[in-house]
Amino acid sequence: MHAAPRRRREGRGFHVRGGVGDEHARLAPVLLHCIGAIALLAGAGRTLFPKERLCLGSSWYFSLASVAQTFVPKSQGVKYELHTLPVDVRAVTDGDTITVYVDIADHLESGNVPRDVLEAAAERAKARAAKNFQGADAMQKIILDAGYRQVPNMRGEQVLAKKYRIRLRGIDAPESFMPYGKEAKEELVKLVQGKSLKISIYDSDRYGRLVGDVECDGVFVQEHMLKKGFAWHYTAYDHRVELNKWENQAKASRTGLWASPNPEKPWEWRKQKRIGTV
Incomplete structure (x- = not known):
């Protein structure tokens, strides 16, 4: 039989003689430090960032589970989101x-479409396939009058x-x-078209x-328009400090409409x- 490995006291720790024991002894403090660091980071994240997002400056967020994304300063009161088809x-x-x-097909819309609109869309497709364009136009009017339209999606397919x-x-x-006014419209078109x-x-x-x-390809559209100097922060209806900051940046650099010394407010x-004075 082999004798059990002898323990010897060095300082305040115990060391085990033998290859495997020595290796475990060396790894133990490292593992303890790693576990402690992970626990501290997780605790700090839960306390300071309950949604696991770290704020980097005033305009960006970094997610512990994803890459950085554009920051949209939101206040209470968002009712729902729309995800649109390509903008014309x-x-x-x-x-x-x-x-x-x-x-x-969006989950917000699927159960709210009037039956006559669905029927008109189906009949229009049949009429177009039969080259009955007069009948197709009649069905199109029903669809448009109800606030709907058949438009292409990202794959070019016609959808209601x-x-x-x-x-x-x-x-x-x-x-x-x-x-x-023309320049502001053109800037918005350039940003969102398609x-x-x-x-x-x-x-x-x-x-x-x-x-x-509105967000477009990771860009907060209001931020873009303010920084380009093509809009005012509408403080009568919105009090977000970020929007005021972006307007002031454009003013300071005399960008867009701020090239004029005293631009008229819309x-x-x-x-x-x-009142008839314009």
């Missing part, structure tokens, strides 16, 4: 309003979609007939438009138009 160039009204379409008019939350761009958008909906306005934050222009 004609759908941009001005620098702060977009018409979008959402595929009815619902129409929404979106007002970009927190900004006010120059009206079409104001200085920089792209699918993610829109966080907060509310609707008195014109029936949905008011929301809400003041609209007020003058209502």
Whole structure:
């Protein structure tokens, strides 16, 4: 029989003689340090970042489980999200309003489509296949009057979609007939044309438009328009400090409309138009 390995005391620790024992003894403190570091990091993450996201500056978040993504400053009150089909160039009204379409296959839409719209879409497809364009146009009118449209998806397939008019939350761009109104619209077109958008909906306005934050390919659209100097922070309806900061950056660099010494505010222009002084 082999004698059991002898233990000897050195300092405050015990060491075991023999190859495997020595190796375990050397690894134990390292493992303990690693486990301790992981526990501390996890604890700090749960305490400071309950959603496992670390904030890097004011404009970016880093997720412990994913890569960095654009930061959209949101407040309480998001009701739901829309994920749109690619935006058509004609759908941009001005620098702060977009018409979008959402595929009815989206979970928010699938159960809300009127039966006559579904039937009209099916009949229109049959009419087009039979080259009965008059009948197809009649069915198209039913679809359009109900606020729907057949539009191409990302694969170029025609799908039935619902129409929404979106007002970009927190900004006010120059009206079409104001200085920089054309440039603001062109900038928004350049950013969103042909792209699918993610829109966080907060509310609707008195014109029936949905008011929301818009993201396009990782870009927060309101941030882009403010930094380019093609919009004001609409402080009457939005108090997010980030939007004010982005407007001030454009002012400081005299970007876009801020190249003018005293650009007219669109809400003041609209007020003058209502009372007949414009």
